[in-house]
Amino acid sequence: MEALILEMIEAFKGLSYFGIMLALTFEFVPAELVLPLAGFWVYEGDMNLYGAIIAGSIGGVLGPLTLYALGRYGGRPVVLKFGKYFLVKEEHIDKADVFFAKYGGAVAFLGRFIPGVRTAISIPCGMAKMNIWKFIIYTYVAMLPVTAIYVYLGYALGPQWERAGAIFAQYANYLLIPIALFLIWFVFTRLRKRKI
Template sequence: MALSIEFIPAEIVLPLAGYWVSKGDMTLAGAVFAGSLGGVSGPLVLYGIGRLGGRPFLLKYGKYIWIKPETLQKSDDFFQKHGGLVAFSGRFIPGIRTLISLPCGIAKMNVWVFSLYTYAAMLPITFAYVYLGMKLGENWKNVGSILDQYMLPLGIFIAVLLVSYIVLKRRKQRVKTENISQFVKKVKR
């Protein structure tokens, strides 16, 4: 339940749950399932804030932080195409993990897609924190510092994969468009 409050770090709550698993107070599967659900409900609150209040706020005050309506439209288009992957990969980067929900909501990304990708990302993260907390027992407080050193490189790796995918997809689309243009020119001759 504590993970539903987005600002209570999973790095604290989940290793503690792992410690309780090691003591027999709960099961590993139950802790991972509950932690993953909590890891979705908290981001859903921020998603809702972004969806309900983010766009009007940015349309009114965005000009003061260099956000134009055209920029919002480009963001919407991007999230329509790649929002699920962004929601998924952003969960692996500490700091971004919390903030990624707001632009997903502002772009009005499909809430079910957002929830599915968030859950898919939270499942391995939750398992890692709970499992390490379980293995470290009384030293469960050290899990955050141990796991964070791996999460940032993993997040960067996923972000590079995402950018590569987008670049390759755009390149493929551009080549396809160029081929169509060349074909039309040949037909007109």
């Protein structure tokens, strides 16, 4: 399956930066493959580093937008019926619902960093009819640093770009600590506002 996806991504290379965006539009195509490979294309001199990062970040918003639309215009019954085609299970939707109920619109940002929630979080945002521009901005801001790291790793590793996922996973906890601190601060200030 991974070999088939890689062939598909390679076909998108002919479309340059648009190809990166297009590949990431499909939620079943893992960003962990697309972005380091884009970094390798930068290494080969076929693309510019900043262009690949921007294209990857935009593509990282287009994919979640499809799930947002599914939630907004289809509701839970349609999501449960067609979610499997986007690799979204009912348990993912349930977790994302709980997370959305607790933290509101900011989940479009925070949910991107939580395994088991990150893919499905767009659905409750859509079902709650969250402002689409807020959703896009939160998603882009969350995707930009992750995209930059993956693309840079692919560029730095060159022909060994496939190691990027393992390296990212090794240091992911260090990235999650500041996010966790932000989450604690966000919850604390929100509770404080409610008391006032």
